[in-house]
Amino acid sequence: MSLDNDQVQHIAMLARLRLADDELAETVTKLSRIVDFVDQLSAAPTDDVLPMAHPVDANQRLRADAVTEVIDRERFQENAPLVEAGYYLVPKVIE
Amino acid sequence: MTALHQLSLAALRRGLEAGDFSAVELTEALLARIDAADETLNAFITVLPGEALEQAAAADAARAAGDAGPLCGVPLVHKDIFCMRGVRTTCASRMLENFVSPYDATVVERLKAAGAVVLGKTNMDEFAMGSSNETSYFGPVANPWDPERSPGGSSGGSAAAVAARLVPAATGTDTGGSIRQPAALTGTVGIKPTYGRVSRYGMIAFASSLDQAGVITRTAEDAALLLGVMSGFDERDSTSVDRPVPDYAAGLAQDIDGLRVGIVRQHFDAGLDDACGAAVREALAALEARGAVLTEVDLPNLDYCVPTYYVVAPAECSSNLSRFDGVRFGHRAEAPENLIDLYCRSRGEGFGAEVKRRIMTGTYVLSAGYYDAYYLKAQKVRQLISRDFSAAFESVDVIAGPTTPTPAFRLGDKTDDPITMYLNDIYTIGANLAGLPALSTPCGLVDGLPVGLHLVGPHFAEERLLQVAHQYQQDTHWHTLAPEAFA
Numbered sequence: 001m002s003l004d005n006d007q008v009q010h011i012a013m014l015a016r017l018r019l020a021d022d023e024l025a026e027t028v029t030k031l032s033r034i035v036d037f038v039d040q041l042s043a044a045p046t047d048d049v050l051p052m053a054h055p056v057d058a059n060q061r062l063r064a065d066a067v068t069e070v071i072d073r074e075r076f077q078e079n080a081p082l083v084e085a086g087y088y089l090v091p092k093v094i095e
Numbered sequence: 096m097t098a099l100h101q102l103s104l105a106a107l108r109r110g111l112e113a114g115d116f117s118a119v120e121l122t123e124a125l126l127a128r129i130d131a132a133d134e135t136l137n138a139f140i141t142v143l144p145g146e147a148l149e150q151a152a153a154a155d156a157a158r159a160a161g162d163a164g165p166l167c168g169v170p171l172v173h174k175d176i177f178c179m180r181g182v183r184t185t186c187a188s189r190m191l192e193n194f195v196s197p198y199d200a201t202v203v204e205r206l207k208a209a210g211a212v213v214l215g216k217t218n219m220d221e222f223a224m225g226s227s228n229e230t231s232y233f234g235p236v237a238n239p240w241d242p243e244r245s246p247g248g249s250s251g252g253s254a255a256a257v258a259a260r261l262v263p264a265a266t267g268t269d270t271g272g273s274i275r276q277p278a279a280l281t282g283t284v285g286i287k288p289t290y291g292r293v294s295r296y297g298m299i300a301f302a303s304s305l306d307q308a309g310v311i312t313r314t315a316e317d318a319a320l321l322l323g324v325m326s327g328f329d330e331r332d333s334t335s336v337d338r339p340v341p342d343y344a345a346g347l348a349q350d351i352d353g354l355r356v357g358i359v360r361q362h363f364d365a366g367l368d369d370a371c372g373a374a375v376r377e378a379l380a381a382l383e384a385r386g387a388v389l390t391e392v393d394l395p396n397l398d399y400c401v402p403t404y405y406v407v408a409p410a411e412c413s414s415n416l417s418r419f420d421g422v423r424f425g426h427r428a429e430a431p432e433n434l435i436d437l438y439c440r441s442r443g444e445g446f447g448a449e450v451k452r453r454i455m456t457g458t459y460v461l462s463a464g465y466y467d468a469y470y471l472k473a474q475k476v477r478q479l480i481s482r483d484f485s486a487a488f489e490s491v492d493v494i495a496g497p498t499t500p501t502p503a504f505r506l507g508d509k510t511d512d513p514i515t516m517y518l519n520d521i522y523t524i525g526a527n528l529a530g531l532p533a534l535s536t537p538c539g540l541v542d543g544l545p546v547g548l549h550l551v552g553p554h555f556a557e558e559r560l561l562q563v564a565h566q567y568q569q570d571t572h573w574h575t576l577a578p579e580a581f582a
Contacts, residue, residue, distance in 0.1 A: 060335060090437065
């Protein structure tokens, strides 16, 4: 097993994912399988090869710095789980 | 008389133009079919009878007024990854179970503007992560050819709906084979265009450097008609390509005499089912009979495609899916203790197991100390894979081979080991890594199950792929076969 319980819990925290107790064992096994599988890339000869930046040879487009969209807050907030007076509500962050 | 559901999109278009039937009649007939079939198939997450009949009535009125768009009254369905204004858009996830999109994806907008009638939103693997449709929060889709088997994924609902003659066409998305693999396993045609050809705006992101929208149909001609409407520059997608869209349908009739077809030796190595291989060889012989010249080509880094993909795609997914935080939209956990708890539990509850694994794989390969060994290395290998294709296309016009190693597998057969499932996409992933257009067309039956011929072309060679598939379909009947229960 290339990853242990602690490593997987650490990755889960970095990814902001709570794993239920009954999920952990399977996640450790399957993630280890995936990591072992992708490890074979280390054998590929890539000296002097530039990493690929884009699938098609293209440049990043620029646009004029002008207002083109107006945010319709009320419509977008219809999907928010908890809002009040136009604000998104989250648990208290600053004491 | 041929029933409406048996007609291709092109034939339906002619019938609507000639006034043989109205868009409302057509929509009613297909809605009734969906209603009867979907308990078995589970191909739909949302059916839109009210909206569809309204659009159909509007299409009939537009036609009567002499104002018919190119797809006026033509029925189709969208994979539930495309945002549709005012309609629930779930991506087959609990995370978006109640998300009602405030806007239309460009693909949705363009097809709507052309007059198409949308009958519903199709089932898929959760966030398009899967090759069997089994990761959907709304349950797996059954393959119309054998309900105990998977239709493939992630666009499994779209493929099943088209194969079962519930609709003539469906949109799909393809990050590693998610249009072509289900098309092959259901006996339908699927095309993934060149990266940047079709706008990704409003298409819920999985791996942004690999994702492309495309279509699943029953003929190459239908795929050409739809792709022409969907393609083209969109300033709302920063990777959209500003390049004219050819008239795909116009090029179909051209013969393929002298076409140079590359055969990849490694495609026929171990791993390919014998009967699948035989069907593909027969298809290659059919192309040869039409004047194509077969040449062997080498893709030396083919075996690295799947591992490269399973570094790059999860890395991008871990970034893209960080937007689901339980705050602005999507699932939110009850009674969070603090902000971290809100994030962790909302995401832990909202995402399914496969999505969580991919987010974590991506987080791992991007994390400090592992970035160079995994992510940077994979992007270098991706370059090698891309170069292999470029080298091959110096001597051939298209590359042809199998779409999948086997016909449709049984539901539940590959869910224990992620790698077994991932290897299903061994022939399709290369096109995504290199950004190339690729298509699957039915080329035989193995034990009563369809298999596909896979065609890959150079960047922006969609027209050629559609032409080759169309010419192949003139000599073969595989694309006309319907599953017995849905003929």
